[in-house]
Amino acid sequence: MQKAHNLKEYREELRETLDNDFLRTTLDNFAIAYRAGRANAFKDMDVRGLIKEIADSKDAAAQDAEALYQEFKKNAEAAGIHVHFAKDGDEANRIITKIAKDADCKKIVKSKSMTAEETLLNHDLEDAGLEVTETDLGEWIIQMRHEGPSHMVMPAIHLSRYQVGDLFSEVTGTKQDTDIDKLVKVARRELRQKYVEADMGITGANFAVAETGGIGLVTNEGNARLVSTLPRVHVALMGIDKLLPTLHDALRIIKVLPRNATGQQITSYVTWITGANECLAAEDGKKEIHYVVLDNGRSELIKDPLFSQVNRCVRCGACANVCPVYRLVGGHKMGHIYIGAIGLILTYFFHGKDKAKNLVQNCINCEACKDVCAGGIDLPRLIKEIHARIQDEDGHPLPSMLLGKVLKNRKLFHTLLRTAKWGQKPVAEKDGFIRHLPMIFSKEHSFRALPTIAETPFRDWWQKNRPVVENPKYRVALFSGCVQDFVYPEQMKAAVDVFAANDVAMEFPEQQSCCGLPVQMMGETKASRDVAAQNLRAFEPEAYDYIITLCASCAAHLKHNYPKLVMDKPSLKLRADAFAAKVIDYSSFVNDVLKVKAEGFTKSGEKATYHAPCHLCRGLDVHEAPRELIEKSGMEYVECAEEEVCCGFGGTFSMKFPELSAELLKKKLDNVESTGAGVLLTDCPGCIMQLRGGLKNRGSKVKVKHIAEAMASNRK
Amino acid sequence: MASKEDLYQQFVEKAQLVSAKVSSIANEDDALEYVINLCGEKEACQLLASGCEADLSDKAEALCDAKQKKVIAAPGLKADLYKKLSAQAKKAGFDCIESGMRDHLAGIDIGFTFAEYGIADTGTLMLDCPGEELRLATMVSEFHVCVLPKSKIKANSYAVEKMMLTRMKKTPDYLAFITGASRTADIERVLALGVHGPLELHILILED
Ligand code: SF4
Ligand code: SF4
Numbered sequence: 039m040q041k042a043h044n045l046k047e048y049r050e051e052l053r054e055t056l057d058n059d060f061l062r063t064t065l066d067n068f069a070i071a072y073r074a075g076r077a078n079a080f081k082d083m084d085v086r087g088l089i090k091e092i093a094d095s096k097d098a099a100a101q102d103a104e105a106l107y108q109e110f111k112k113n114a115e116a117a118g119i120h121v122h123f124a125k126d127g128d129e130a131n132r133i134i135t136k137i138a139k140d141a142d143c144k145k146i147v148k149s150k151s152m153t154a155e156e157t158l159l160n161h162d163l164e165d166a167g168l169e170v171t172e173t174d175l176g177e178w179i180i181q182m183r184h185e186g187p188s189h190m191v192m193p194a195i196h197l198s199r200y201q202v203g204d205l206f207s208e209v210t211g212t213k214q215d216t217d218i219d220k221l222v223k224v225a226r227r228e229l230r231q232k233y234v235e236a237d238m239g240i241t242g243a244n245f246a247v248a249e250t251g252g253i254g255l256v257t258n259e260g261n262a263r264l265v266s267t268l269p270r271v272h273v274a275l276m277g278i279d280k281l282l283p284t285l286h287d288a289l290r291i292i293k294v295l296p297r298n299a300t301g302q303q304i305t306s307y308v309t310w311i312t313g314a315n316e317c318l319a320a321e322d323g324k325k326e327i328h329y330v331v332l333d334n335g336r337s338e339l340i341k342d343p344l345f346s347q348v349n350r351c352v353r354c355g356a357c358a359n360v361c362p363v364y365r366l367v368g369g370h371k372m373g374h375i376y377i378g379a380i381g382l383i384l385t386y387f388f389h390g391k392d393k394a395k396n397l398v399q400n401c402i403n404c405e406a407c408k409d410v411c412a413g414g415i416d417l418p419r420l421i422k423e424i425h426a427r428i429q430d431e432d433g434h435p436l437p438s439m440l441l442g443k444v445l446k447n448r449k450l451f452h453t454l455l456r457t458a459k460w461g462q463k464p465v466a467e468k469d470g471f472i473r474h475l476p477m478i479f480s481k482e483h484s485f486r487a488l489p490t491i492a493e494t495p496f497r498d499w500w501q502k503n504r505p506v507v508e509n510p511k512y513r514v515a516l517f518s519g520c521v522q523d524f525v526y527p528e529q530m531k532a533a534v535d536v537f538a539a540n541d542v543a544m545e546f547p548e549q550q551s552c553c554g555l556p557v558q559m560m561g562e563t564k565a566s567r568d569v570a571a572q573n574l575r576a577f578e579p580e581a582y583d584y585i586i587t588l589c590a591s592c593a594a595h596l597k598h599n600y601p602k603l604v605m606d607k608p609s610l611k612l613r614a615d616a617f618a619a620k621v622i623d624y625s626s627f628v629n630d631v632l633k634v635k636a637e638g639f640t641k642s643g644e645k646a647t648y649h650a651p652c653h654l655c656r657g658l659d660v661h662e663a664p665r666e667l668i669e670k671s672g673m674e675y676v677e678c679a680e681e682e683v684c685c686g687f688g689g690t691f692s693m694k695f696p697e698l699s700a701e702l703l704k705k706k707l708d709n710v711e712s713t714g715a716g717v718l719l720t721d722c723p724g725c726i727m728q729l730r731g732g733l734k735n736r737g738s739k740v741k742v743k744h745i746a747e748a749m750a751s752n753r754k
Numbered sequence: 755m756a757s758k759e760d761l762y763q764q765f766v767e768k769a770q771l772v773s774a775k776v777s778s779i780a781n782e783d784d785a786l787e788y789v790i791n792l793c794g795e796k797e798a799c800q801l802l803a804s805g806c807e808a809d810l811s812d813k814a815e816a817l818c819d820a821k822q823k824k825v826i827a828a829p830g831l832k833a834d835l836y837k838k839l840s841a842q843a844k845k846a847g848f849d850c851i852e853s854g855m856r857d858h859l860a861g862i863d864i865g866f867t868f869a870e871y872g873i874a875d876t877g878t879l880m881l882d883c884p885g886e887e888l889r890l891a892t893m894v895s896e897f898h899v900c901v902l903p904k905s906k907i908k909a910n911s912y913a914v915e916k917m918m919l920t921r922m923k924k925t926p927d928y929l930a931f932i933t934g935a936s937r938t939a940d941i942e943r944v945l946a947l948g949v950h951g952p953l954e955l956h957i958l959i960l961e962d
Contacts, residue, residue: 068943117925175949176940194940202941210811222938222946228811229950230894234859250922260893260936260951267889267928268859285919289911303768304876304933307951310918313926316886318856324926 039186040374040385040393045694048371048396053697055367061196065365068195070680072359075301076410088294093414095287096350100340106248106281107331113251117313120328127157127388130332134159134240134273135166137328141271143168143238147229149255149262150174151242152190152353153275153332155375156388159240170240171232173261175225182209188369190355190377191299196368229261239265243276244295244352245288246331252312253280253329254288256295258305266311270320273328274311278336279349291352294412299354335387345420348387350413351380357407357417362684363400366701372400379407379417386424391431398425400695402688402702403559404652426561434562438690441557442565448551448572452495455524459491466490471734483693485700486731489525496527500546505534510543512631515582517573517596517621519589520552521723529723532750533588533624539753540632549576553592556689558599570603571610579616584631588624588746590722591689594657597621623654624746625721629663634670639752641672646748647715648675649706649729650682651722664721664745671749673717679709687728703732710740718742761874761907762959768877772934773947774955782835785866785901785958790842792897792956793826793864824848825862827855827895829887839866855890865895865952869932871914872907872959878933879957880914882921889928898952900932903962 042048055061099106111121124130138146146168148154160170160181172181176194180187182205187193194202203216206224214224241262245254253274255262266272282288296302317325340346358364358378373381374393382401386394398421407417429438444451465473471487496518514537522530537544554569573596577585587593597618604610628634646668654660668675686692686702706729710718718733718740720726730742756764766776779785826843828836829852836852843850851858867888871880879900883889892898908914911931921927936951947953 064942071943173950174940175938179940192940192943195943197941199942199944218941218944219946221941222949226949230859230861250919251925252922252927258937258939259949261949263889263893263930264950267886267893268856285915285922286912289915292911300939303771304878304931306772306932306934306937308931310922310927310929312922312928315884315926315928318886 039370040397042396045396045399048400049695049697052367052371052400052695055371056697056701058368060198061368062366064195065368069359069365072301076297076356079297079301079303085294088290089412089414092291092294092352092412093347093350095282095290096413097346099282099287100279100346100349102283103278103281103337103340106283107278109248110246110251110281113248114329115251117251118324118327119251119314120326122328122330124330124332124334126334127332130157130275130330130334131159131162133330134275135162135168137271137273138163138168138238139166141238141326143271145232145236146170146238146240147232147236147265147269148172148177148240149242149257149265150177150193151240151275152376153242153277154240155187156334157275157332159275171229171236173229173232173265174257174259175222178225178229179205186370186375188377189358190353192355196370233264233268236269238271238273239269240273240275241265243274243280243329245282245291246276246280246329247282247285247288249284250312252310255307255309255311256292256305257307257309258302260307263307263309266309267317268319270317271326271328273330275330275332277332277334279351291412295352295354298356298410298412339387344423345383345387347413347415348380348383348420350415352412354412356410356412360406360410362404362406362686362702363402363698366698373397379421380415382421383417383424386428391428394424395428395432398428400698402684402686402691404684404688405656406652406684409656422558422561426563429561438557438560438562441560442562445552445554445557446565446568446572448549451551455491455520456495459493462490471731482696482700485696485735486703486728487734488731489727491524492527494527496523496530497546497548499527499531504544504546505538507538507541507543509541511541512583513543513545513581514584514586514627515545515547515577517550517553517585517587517592518546519587519592519723521727522588526723526726526744529588529744529746532744533586533746535750536628536634536746536753540634542632545582547576551576553589553595555591555595558595559688559690567603570600570614571607574600574604574610574613574617577617579613579620582620584622584627585617585620586622586624586627588721588744589724590623590651590654590657591724593621593623594653597658623658623660623721625654625663625667626658626660628749629667629670634667636670636672638754639670639672639749640754642752644673644717645676645713645715646673646717646719647678647710647713648681649678649685649710649718649720649725651720651725652684654721655682664719667745667749668719671745672752673748676713676715678713678715680705685725685728687724689724692728699728703728707732707736707738711738716740717748719745719748721745756874756909758904758907761909762904764874765872765877765907766959768875769934769957770877772877774877774934774957776957776959779901779958779960782901782960783838785899785960786835786839786842788956788958789826789839789864789866789899790846792899793824793843793848794846796863796897825858826850826864826866827858827862827891828852828866829855829891830867830883830885853887855887855894859894862891862895863897865891865898867892867898867900869900869902870906871917872902873911873914873931874907875910876933878911878931880918880929880931882927882929884927892930892932893951895952896948897954897956898932898935899956899958901958901960903960905962
């Protein structure tokens with residue numbers, strides 16, 4: 039659970055978990071095994087299509103939630119089930135406690151339910167004198183340890199067999215082995231008598247099917263079947279997000295949920311309960327069944343035009359499985375009760391701003407979660423939006439406000455950058471790095487060297503050196519982004535060289551400025567809008583065939599976010615759509631549009647490996663083009679492990695959480711170095727800054743270059 | 755459309771992937787023989803191998819001690835078949851029951867059932883068990899042996915949707931998809947079978 043009061047405390051908590059070697063190793067192994075398992079489970083399936091169908095059906099269900107609830111209730115009641123509506127967690131807990139009291143229940147067995155975690159149901163039941171036993175193995179373990187779950191699907195993933203062995207020794211009063219198979223059997227037998235004694239069973243529900251008035255439960259252990267069969271009373275607690283019109287909608291989700299959660303084709307058990315079924319422990323032979331349908335802010339959420347998509351979440355936990363930050367710090371630090379990407383969002387809505395305010399800053403915006411989500415939720419966007427909302431409510435921190443102010447004024451911004459060039463003189467080394475970090479950086483930032491500002495920015499060079507292209511095949515505009523303009527102009531020059539050689543006529547609109555992503559990341563929505571408008575005015579989209587940028591982050595931001603940012607200004611929106619349609623990244627343009635050929639390059643045979651920038655591989659869905667270009671430009675491409683995993687830059691993220699950034703970078707560089715390649719290529723200047731700085735710091739010989747540079751230098 | 759044989763192949767492959775033990779049988783008598791043999795071969799209490807020597811809390815011990823003889827449960831079986839099974843079980847020295855599952859919550863050796871349908875693309879059995887006895891037999895047994903007529907293997911869950919709806923609308927109903935044995939990976943992500951339900955799932959595919 040999230041306890042820190044401010045970012046400083048939160049960072050201290052993070053540091054502690056970084057030192058937990060067991061957790062780190064487990065999560066590392068898991069992340070790698072998960073990726074392979076998931077890919078295998080979805081082999082030969084149209085995953086995107088399926089996710090789209092789920093998103094559409096869940097969106098429709100959200101719009102119809104009220105009617106679905108009425109239909110569900112009507113059908114369930116007709117089949118002898120009691121249906122209750124709870125507006126918040128407290129009310130749900132009160133209803134359930136009352137059911138227990140009225141039916142004279144003493145002992146309760148529970149099968150895993152995130153919704154019950156959300157309402158902290160166990161506390162209230164125990165306060166009312168009821169004995170509650172979790173029967174899901176992982177839940178039982180953490181219940182006895184008085185902890186919250188650290189993963190949605192594997193709640194005890196943070197614990198070792200030794201810790202579990204010790205715990206079980208305590209519980210049974212006799213020393214237990216640490217053999218996992220044996221521990222599981224101990225749990226089986228200990229828990230079996232809990233089922234026997236219980237008079238009430240509580241489950242969640244994965245689906246509430248309106249057309250049948252029944253629920254569906256997805257489990258591997260089978261405990262939900264016992265919990266819903268043995269005790270004479272059964273209560274199922276579910277959020278209104280579980281409502282679906284038809285059985286078909288549920289069957290569709292089952293195609294994705296287990297595959298996305300654990301790489302299983304299906305779980306061992308899927309249980310469908312409709313009506314008050316037979317129960318031989320009850321006087322009349324019929325089970326007393328109650329459905330408690332919980333709102334707790336959900337109906338507000340589904341009315342929100344942006345956040346309604348949260349309703350699509352099927353709680354598969356995949357967004358945590360792929361999150362590089364979760365992988366470092368685990369669920370107790372990457373969430374409150376719900377964890378991972380969706381956890382950051384749900385925490386804000388279910389548990390409040392105070393619990394969420396630190397968590398939402400801990401997202402590096404790598405989009406891995408969005409890419410994997412079973413409901414196609416744009417999780418990183420929502421996380422950023424919450425960050426912005428919290429800042430709007432609580433006031434903006436000085437640095438982000440200042441950056442916002444500066445970026446809004448292009449002239450001021452560029453003057454500052456030019457002045458910085460003089461300011462850095464005393465600490466600048468000849469090799470393009472700053473010797474000592476300036477005072478504003480603390481020691482934690484020393485994991486990578488920082489580059490100096492270039493002698494001449496690209497925009498100045500351009501004015502004197504722009505090539506004249508006779509008979510152009512294409513007319514394009516260049517968008518440099520601030521890093522390539524002021525820090526790495528050589529990357530832009532390299533691109534200009536290749537473009538000119540391929541009959542591409544270029545423009546560099548002078549009025550362009552930073553793309554605005556940094557301020558968006560810091561939650562400065564207003565500034566980010568202003569910057570977008572400024573750039574949109576600087577470009578005349580109709581005049582070019584393409585707008586090219588060598589920065590993956592800029593490209594993704596220009597393409598996907600600009601139209602959204604100016605949505606409320608109709609004239610600008612049209613322009614933004616036209617603009618976005620023409621934005622293309624360097625590799626796609628050169629490989630797919632210009633279709634350069636290997637014949638045009640000298641075959642050096644040099645070994646080069648590749649880092650896929652998040653905003654290129656996921657943001658723009660570009661995968662093959664850069665790898666093909668490496669080969670075409672005469673080098674030998676060697677694949678790097680975890681090539682599409684974030685390098686830890688994340689712009690301002692690396693400033694805010696240097697320890698996490700350093701860890702992500704370390705992993706990346708270890709993988710890079712073990713390829714044996716002499717060159718590391720990528721296509722994002724931010725990544726280059728991070729990777730180069732890190733390699734320099736560890737004294738590595740590996741050279742980092744933009745693909746454009748490799749191509750320019752090998753051009754015949 | 756996939757042929758009956760293709761569906762069968764796919765079902766077997768997928769069920770085996772989740773460690774179900776699949777065999778073919780020619781007729782129902784073969785199924786009875788299988789159950790009796792299996793019950794004879796298995797350890798008196800399968801948990802012995804991995805748990806009984808470990809001490810438990812007193813209550814859990816007491817529950818385990820309640821079990822004295824090997825038990826086969828076959829609730830919901832056709833009367834003539836049950837009679838045959840019961841006679842064979844008696845000869846072999848096992849208890850055979852079709853009701854009273856609640857007196858056997860410490861566990862029974864074998865739960866013997868018939869599936870309504872098989873779902874090929876995931877190797878899943880569909881069992882409708884509105885009756886509590888049948889439901890419990892599939893849960894508290896250490897081995898679950900289930901007969902699936904070959905003709906009842908359908909391509910995927912959508913293909914059984916209509917059938918499911920028919921049953922669900924005749925409330926009350928309690929229907930299950932069962933795929934492999936009960937499993938968990940909650941400790942260090944290591945797969946362990948038989949956490950609450952059966953430790954083994956045996957599927958007998960009946961040529962029909
Ligand atoms: S965008 Fe990346 S860092 Fe942020 S929550 Fe998603 S996976 Fe985690
Ligand atoms: S947000 Fe998406 S990936 Fe995360 S748990 Fe929900 S459905 Fe799964």
